[in-house]
Amino acid sequence: MQAVGLITEYNPLHNGHLYHLQQAKQQTGADCTVVVMSGNWLQRGEPAILDKWTRAELALQAGADLIVELPVFFATQPAHLFAQGGVEILSALGCESLVFGAEHPELDFDQLATALPDDPQAFHQYNATFATQFNTVLQQTTGVSLTKSNDMLGFCYYLANQRLGQPMRLVPIKRQVADHNQTTIKDASLFASGTAVRQAARAGDWAALAPVVPAATLTQLQTQRLQQWADFWPYLQYQLLTADVTQTHQDDQMAEGLEYRMKEMVQNATSFEDFLHLVKSKRYTYTRLQRVATAALLQLTTAEVQQAQAHNYVRVLGFNRRGQQYLHQVKKDLPLPLYTKINKDLRLHGLELDYRAGRVYQLINEQPQDLYRKPLIHLA
Amino acid sequence: MQAVGLITEYNPLHNGHLYHLQQAKQQTGADCTVVVMSGNWLQRGEPAILDKWTRAELALQAGADLIVELPVFFATQPAHLFAQGGVEILSALGCESLVFGAEHPELDFDQLATALPDDPQAFHQYNATFATQFNTVLQQTTGVSLTKSNDMLGFCYYLANQRLGQPMRLVPIKRQVADHNQTTIKDASLFASGTAVRQAARAGDWAALAPVVPAATLTQLQTQRLQQWADFWPYLQYQLLTADVTQTHQDDQMAEGLEYRMKEMVQNATSFEDFLHLVKSKRYTYTRLQRVATAALLQLTTAEVQQAQAHNYVRVLGFNRRGQQYLHQVKKDLPLPLYTKINKDLRLHGLELDYRAGRVYQLINEQPQDLYRKPLIHLA
Structure with a gap:
């Protein structure tokens, strides 16, 4: 079996994500889709609107075969570290390709990359965001700047993959939403930004939401406590x-x-x-x-x-039969620890930070996030 | 002017406290009553049912002339440290005597004290409560043990006063409530324990409360948010x-x-x-x-x-005209810093712990506890 990887947040899963999943299979011909998804805390430093289990369930229903959690110590980080965590996990799971949405899929990352200094520490020296420093150098050397967040993230995937010796083929696809931060849902559109979807969900505007999210997402948004x-x-x-x-x-x-x-x-x-x-x-x-x-x-x-980032792992949130078979195929050679259930030792050590992050989330959500939870299994 | 000191919690002020105040004046003939009162956190490690300003107001209405706060780093401590903080403040304020309620006012503290080791660190070496260690030694050497909490506290006042060179005359009075932990209000009684009063207040049992607390306390309990x-x-x-x-x-x-x-x-x-x-x-x-x-x-x-305990202070919560005159009389020779208003420097340094304690209390109570607050002044 060959697998394609996706790095996601699904906050919550909408039609743009469905398109991403479909394109990933279609453009790569892979047998299995492996989704790395942020847990309860996200890249922009906020709680997920639905908890990781609900979002993993929606991903399974949307056709993902295997869902693993991006640990909190990568999920809540700037783009380059977020990308590093996700790429490491997908590479460890033997994915042949990584498909990601971008505003400008035509960008030539090879060319951009040659313009950057070799030293990976080069961007840690100034008091500016990584993205700003990065773009300053790119602009100076290539005349190009990555102003769109998904172009930037894509380039971070590229660099992370390069650092690992290019285990995966990178496949950018054109995003179906013009602006990541667009805050309203357009009439007669099948696509809306995550921001617009969350806003409509909090306002209870189900009529506006129905065309742009899968029915299962709509149901979850209508019935679960929405965190913010x-x-x-x-x-x-x-x-x-x-x-x-x-x-x-x-x-x-x-x-x-x-x-x-x-x-x-x-x-x-x-x-x-x-x-x-x-x-x-x-x-x-x-x-x-x-x-x-x-x-x-x-x-x-x-x-x-920083210490945790040096000890990445594969934490399984859910799978279907295909995902199960794929996991079985790769797990004997897995270069990272594989965690399916959490025990006391993991709670206090290996998974400590994810456990803590989930426990705080649980103060509001009141659903256990780690203890007593095991992967969602769809064997239909 | 001569002053008598009282060390209190007023959680909340009830008829037993009124009796204490009246006896303090009567038995000493003092012109002024100086009350040291715990702030928002108390000796048994719990939040006060009413905030410190409300309780200071009730104390003024009950006839106290000057009310100062026992800092949180003494107020939430075992009896010997609680006593030390209170005695230091009353002594600094030049009180001639200290009147306290006891279960057995007839106890001979001079005699008990001779039985104790001189080394004040003697009780810090074991893994047991101070009270237990203390009583073990007392029992062994004198055959007496202080099983009642107010007897114990009184003896701690005695020791703290002794350590300062006996600046104050200690006057024990018989408590009007048999058992400090008695949890019900007796019919036809004018006195009930603090525990019973709080329990009735939380249950909204105003009929049971009315005979055992001053009218002003009843009103505050009926109208304020009660913390627990x-x-x-x-x-x-x-x-x-x-x-x-x-x-x-x-x-x-x-x-x-x-x-x-x-x-x-x-x-x-x-x-x-x-x-x-x-x-x-x-x-x-x-x-x-x-x-x-x-x-x-x-x-x-x-x-x-521990660091804060070495830097005690006099934080004024309220006074009437007599209290104001007394404060004026003693403040030029005050051996401790006198704080009436809190500024940014005090918030970050001198009063940091009390400020923090009040700020947490405020999360529930929603009334500023320190910033923008100045002493209550009753000049009628």
């Missing part, structure tokens, strides 16, 4: 009010001095949005601030995140 | 779920190994009571566990508590 940052704001506030500033300083992705600003602004902030607005300055993007807030909420330190 | 541990349980749970065990280990009054037990039991506990029940063992009293939980909730470390 506002739900976790009391905990973040509590944490920033009580933690010593030297402790907050150690939170992952914290910038020098930002810990004082956050601890100061939390005193009078009336909501999470208000807090972000108060903390925001030219130095930090909203996404960066959300990621730092996520690290503060989950008490993820830079040290433990 | 259950309100803070989500935050404690969150904290124990996310904090690293080495961090939890540093929480004040933590016992060796207890941090693991707490982090383990919080996984499945369904409420604060359930949590305490799961953690409880012969090694720890419920009160000890509640104090550790308070430290964990407020993120108070042993190191910062």
Whole structure:
């Protein structure tokens, strides 16, 4: 069996994702689709609207064969680290190709890559986002800049794959939504951005949602508790009010001095949005601030995140018969640990950070996220 | 002017406290009553049912002349440290006497004290509560044991006063409630325990409460949000779920190994009571566990508590004209810092722990506890 890999968030799964899955099979002729999906906390530093099990279930129903979790220490990171985590897992699972959506699938990544410095640390030296530094160098050397988030992410997949010796063939496909951040659902369209879908779901605008998401997604959005940052704001506030500033300083992705600003602004902030607005300055993007807030909420330190990133794993969330067969085929040579159930040792050690992230999510969602959970199995 | 001091919690102020105030004036003939009162967190490791400002207001209405806050780093401590903090403040304020309620006012503290070892560290060496160690030694040397909590507390006042060179005359008075932990209000009685009063207040049993509390207390209990541990349980749970065990280990009054037990039991506990029940063992009293939980909730470390205890202060919560005159009389020679309003410097430094404790309390109570607050002044 040959497999194609996808790196996803499915927040929540909509028609654009269905198209992505269909194209992945069609364009590669693979027998099996392997989906790496963020768990309960996402790349833009926010909680998923539906928990990872619900989203994995929707992925299975949408035709994915094997779903594994992107650990929180990669899922809540800037594009290059998010990409690294996902590519490592798909490569470990022996995927032959990686299909991803891009705004400009015609971009020549080989050419762009030659323009970059060899030193992977080159982008860690400045006080700017990775994307900004990256684009500055690209612009200077090639005249091209990757302003669209999925082009950028695609290039990060490319670089991560290159670093591993190019185990996978990369297949960009044209995204079916013009703008990732488009916030409204267009009439008579089958596609809408995740932002627009979440907004309509929170407003209960089911009529607008029905054409742009699978029926199963619609049902889940109608029946489950929908999570958002506002739900976790009391905990973040509590944490920033009580933690010593030297402790907050150690939170992952914290910038020098930002810990004082956050601890100061939390005193009078009336909501999470208000807090972000108060903390925001030219130095930090909203996404960066959300990621730092996520690290503060989950008490993820830079040290433990970096240590965990050196110990990636394959955590299975679900599979169908084809996924099961594929897993059986690859698991004897798997270069990463394979986790299907969580025991006390894993909770305290190997899966500690994912467990912690899930436990905080569970404070609102009230559904166990790790203990007593086993992979979803669709053997129909 | 001569002043008499009282060390109190007023959780909430009831007829037993009124009697204490009246007796304090009557038995000493003092011109002014100085009340040191715990802030929002109490000696048994729990939040006050009403906030410190409401309780200070009730104290003024009950005839107290000057009310100062016992800082959280003394207020949430075992009896000997609670006593030390209160006695230091009253002594600093030049009180001539200290009047306290006791189950057995006839006890001869001078005689008991001679039986104790001189070394104040003698009771810090064992893994048992201070009270237990203390009583073991007393029993062995004098045949007396202080089994009643107010006798014990009184003896701690005696020792703290002795350590300061006996600046105050100690006046024990017989408590008007037989048992401190009595949980029901007796018919036709004017007195009930704090426990019984709180229980009736939470049940909204105003008819039972009316005879045993001043009218002002009844009104406050009927109109304010009543705090209890259950309100803070989500935050404690969150904290124990996310904090690293080495961090939890540093929480004040933590016992060796207890941090693991707490982090383990919080996984499945369904409420604060359930949590305490799961953690409880012969090694720890419920009160000890509640104090550790308070430290964990407020993120108070042993190191910062001990450091703060070496820097006691006089934080004024309220006064009437007599209290104002008395404060004016003593403030030029005050051996401790006097704080009436909180500014940014005090919030970040001198009053940091009280500010933090108040800020957590405010998460439920929603009334600013320190910022923008100034002493209550009754100049009628």
